Amino acid sequence: MTRQGDSGRMPLPVGPRRAKPGGMRTAGWTGIGGAALLAATAAAYSPPARRWYLTYGASGEEVGQVLPGDELLPDPDLLSTRAVTIEAAPATVWPWLVQMGSGRGGAYAFDWLENLLGLDMHSADEILPEFQCLAVGDLVSLAPEMSEMRVEICEPERTLAFRSTDGTWVRIFHLTIRWLNTRLISRNRMISGREERS
Known part of the structure; x- marks a missing residue:
């Protein structure tokens, strides 16, 4: 299912999330997720992202x-x-x-x-x-x-x-x-x- 966003159509997940077979996340995936979150946070505070946020629209x-x-x-x-x-x-x-x-x-x-x-x-x-x-x-x-x-x-x-x-x-x-x-x-x-x- 998709919903209309300001920048066009963006697919959004609808319904409950399902676990993959095996059911447990490994330490490797957790580490990758943490690294991705850290990278996203750093990017959000980068000068271009900060300027975009402070002047949005x-x-x-x-x-x-x-x-x-x-x-x-x-x-x-x-x-x-x-x-x-x-x-x-x-x-x-x-x-x-x-x-x-x-x-x-x-x-x-x-x-x-x-x-x-x-x-x-x-x-x-x-x-x-x-x-x-x-x-x-x-x-x-x-x-x-x-x-x-x-x-x-x-x-x-x-x-x-x-x-x-x-x-x-x-x-x-x-x-x-x-x-x-x-x-x-x-x-x-x-x-x-x-x-x-x-």
């Missing part, structure tokens, strides 16, 4: 674009800019953004992975009216026991920017219209220290 122009909120953390240690085209108008996308957060609409990512990391995240599959009023100064928790994020910019259907209360992380969501669709640019600006730089 974004054009060179979007990566270099100055966004509202960049000034909130002008000299980050880590900068990522990702983008996606959504087949809907900004007015349709905006309500999903303003309800994001732990105990709210979730993060719209892989809940199973976030919960494996102890983040207790549950992404909504509908608009939640009780979380539609978001204003500058409001605090939103992105995950339990993490620094809260303060809303710094809230321009409906255009820009939503958060800054962590410890000043080490800025998260920006910027919407633009591209043809009849919405281009969502997501930018993270982080510093590794615990104190905000001046």
Whole structure:
């Protein structure tokens, strides 16, 4: 069975995995599996893989674009800019953004992975009216026991920017219209220290 992916058709195994006759893996296969995992991890941290991950979906122009909120953390240690085209108008996308957060609409990512990391995240599959009023100064928790994020910019259907209360992380969501669709640019600006730089 195959499922449609972003990059075309990719075969995915469906159903239970079956053991090969003999039923036991040998030390040789375990060693090869461990070596493959180590090689995959090393490749993931290689400069080309890191750049791909930090700029996934974004054009060179979007990566270099100055966004509202960049000034909130002008000299980050880590900068990522990702983008996606959504087949809907900004007015349709905006309500999903303003309800994001732990105990709210979730993060719209892989809940199973976030919960494996102890983040207790549950992404909504509908608009939640009780979380539609978001204003500058409001605090939103992105995950339990993490620094809260303060809303710094809230321009409906255009820009939503958060800054962590410890000043080490800025998260920006910027919407633009591209043809009849919405281009969502997501930018993270982080510093590794615990104190905000001046």
